[in-house]
Amino acid sequence: MKIENHVLNILQLYEYAMAIGKSLDYKESCNLFLKLVLKRKNLNAAWILEHDKSAIRSTYAIPFGIEVKSSYNDPLREMLQDIEESKIIKTNSLISSISPFKVEGGYNAIFNLKGQGFLFLYSKKDNLSQKDLSQLQPVIDKFSMNLKACKAFKQQQVLLHDLEVQNQELSEYAHMVSHDLKSPLRSIDTLTTWLKDDYSDEIGEAGKKQINTIRESVEKMDTLINGILEYSTIGKNKIEAYPVDINLLLNDILKIIEVPNHITIEVRKLPIINGDKYRLQQLFQNLIGNAITYNDKPKGMIVVGYKEEDESYEFYIKDNGKGIDEMYYDKIFKAFEKLENNANSTGIGLSIVKKIVDLYGGKIWLESQVNEGTTFFFTIKK
Incomplete structure (x- = not known):
């Protein structure tokens, strides 16, 4: 008989554990777990009280009752502060005053939910024992953590x-x-x-x-x-991903941008990737345009290429222009930030580039030597 009872207890714990965490909605989470506890332990009611500034109020109740909002007076504070983990208390006038429904006689198992308030389990009969508290304590602790997660999720939403x-x-x-x-x-x-x-x-x-x-x-x-x-x-509209030949895209870009006679652009063999042609055109056009604008060499050179990684394509756009001091690496990707007063620059081009790369879940960085040139690298996930 003892073995059977032990197996039943284990099965109940398993049921309780399975009910916790199935939902991140506060009330639904309480319903799933506490209704099961009431049924398995043959109890009559449950409710949760939480601190609300200088008062205490009910946030959940089975069966549904009135909302409790009571001042956090000395007798109530003394009773709750005495409950470190859990305690069985006979129903009295104080408990009746903080119950969402009428409770007469019987006993209450009160659990400290560790920052999530206090859980009251009510039974009209004298059928709550220390053994029940010991069995429920581990799952009540998990339930408390789940309530915390529910609140965090709600705040996030x-x-x-x-x-x-x-x-x-x-x-x-x-x-x-x-x-x-x-x-x-x-x-x-x-x-x-x-x-x-x-x-x-x-x-x-x-x-x-x-x-x-x-x-x-x-x-x-x-x-x-x-x-x-x-x-x-950028990012307001859903991106439609479809195969885009970057070689053809670069051909189109070089037809519409003005490339000075002293600058040569070398485009190496590029892949076909999944993306949105308009956004990818913005990305490459802004980087190439930036390389043209800040190239001060009599024979300017820009090289566009890539290498294939396991999960992404890593593109690079290399120039032999003015170069950028390392102290400005982060600054240049911010909107309206310009390193010099260039009439052809709005200060938005590279911030648009970064936003598009972020949109594709990639990353962007650069390597540069002042007076020698700059290489921008960025990844696009496959």
Whole structure:
């Protein structure tokens, strides 16, 4: 008979353990575990009380009752502080005052949930023993940890939702501001074109030069706004992954960007990878454009290549340009950070590059020697 009881106890512990952790929803987790405990131990009710500033309130109850919110008075504090792990207490007026439903007579097994409040198990009969407490204590400890995980998950969900709302608001704000900024820019561009065409003789060469300066500034501002929009929209839309031949992609890029006569671009054999053509074009075009912009050599050279790893492709874009001091390696990937006042740079190109690489779950880094050149490396997962 003792062996049978021992086996039954083990089976009950196994059942309890299986019920814990099946859900990360607080109430569902309580339901799965505590309903099983009540059934197996032939108990009548269960509830959880937690601290709420200077008060104590109920966060869960079986059967469903009224919400308890009571001041954390001295008698209650004294009773709960005396429970290090668990204790059986006969129902009294104090316990009745903090129960979500009417309890008369009987006994209560109270467990300290270690920062997650106190669990009350109520029985109308005198059928709770120290043996029950010893058997339940290990699974109650696990249950307490599960409740902590449930709360952390809930907080994470709330934070993610808030972040999603904020990102959406920022995206809408970026589009609204860009529209409001582009409208006067178009007007300035149109008016300066009319002035230059209609009053060419009156304004003279000096006037034409000033108008050209205005139009160049308008163009720079328009490019900057487009860059901000591109940066803010990366990652907003789901990426459609499909085979992209990087060799053909590079051919297209070299047809649309302006490569000075003194710069040679060598493209070595590149792979076909899964990705989105538009994002990959942004990635390579920005890095190649950056290598062109900051190449100060009479015979500039840019090399694009890759090597295959087990789980990813590692690409590199190497140039023999100005090079970058190591102290600026992290700075250059931040939006609006420029190492020098270059009219052709918006300070957004490399931040867009990093965001795209992050989107593909890869990483980006560089090696550089001042006055000798720079190599940017980045990985794209297979």
